Amino acid sequence: MNAPLIDPFARAITYLRVSVTDRCDFRCVYCMSENMTFLPKKELLTLEELDRMCSTFVGLGVQKLRITGGEPLVRRDIMTFFNGMTRHLESGALKELTLTTNGSQLERFADQLYAAGVRRVNISLDTLDEQKFADITRWGRLPQVLRGVDAAQKAGLRVKINAVALKGFNEEELPTITAWCAERDMDLTWIEVMPMGDLGNEDRLGQYWSLKDVRARYADHYTVSDLAERTGGPARYVRLEETGQKIGFITPLSHNFCESCNRVRLTCTGEIYLCLGQEDMADLRSPLRASPTDNGPLEDAIRAAINLKPKGHDFDYSRQKLDGQMPRHMSHTGG
């Protein structure tokens, strides 16, 4: 049995988020510019390499895999990868295989994902207004995503909706979105907009809607109780007493959650990022490709990378400027 991955701050790394493509069928304004340039295909890990990479992490004690992107379900033959991971669920080494998706392809894939052992899915959806949805995603169409949500639930997948909180955009929809999730027995998490990627013409400070304000908005409509539950990540939870709903708040900017961080991120090109808000990274593709049959060099490279995991990040909106801003796109590191 291999020694588990423990970082310099004594945090056990048990959660790997994997971006399987930087491509997407949407162009959400806070995530990508309309004319994004994508990586040449040869830069990407092949599906076999992704399998080997993830399997090595599982061998080193990773128990949860979240597949993301870009849009993970637009990667060609992605079900081959999911089906490959099923063996780690069956062996008990992997406790959870899940994904974050924009929902556009779920109508097609929900049943297959369930069959592969996926039980929960996060679907990103910021508005239930068809025109606003088209505006924020630029290329997305709401009815297609709603059919995806239906298909996921019908397949037996537990759905959590992730909504980016955007001032002046979905503020007024808070009760509608909340009620819609309650009716369908779906969890809901609000995410603060983060200063990722090329800001271009988008005014991130103007869009920034503090989740403290979102929570206060809930208190106008419901009795809100704080829950102690943490997942090692940036989410905090409250319960709405009237509906029994659990609402999450992902506040990477206004709270320090780093002390319990259990996760690292793998990009679609095989770079490992140790913190969403820092540049610390290492290349795992070279050691992977250097010895196609021996995982030793890859394991050494993973351990060396984990030793670089920083204590925390420096995002800060509090001084009305974007301190700690990252040049990277979320679609590169995986949200």
Ligand code: SAM
């Ligand atoms: N395409 C998939 C999706 O949209 O769910 C997975 C990848 S996407 C990069 C993952 C998450 O990151 C989505 O929930 C998206 O809303 C969020 N995201 C993207 N850019 C963001 C930003 N600048 N600030 C906060 N969240 C962001």
Ligand code: SF4
């Ligand atoms: Fe695509 Fe997800 Fe980024 Fe939207 S947030 S552009 S769906 S990767």
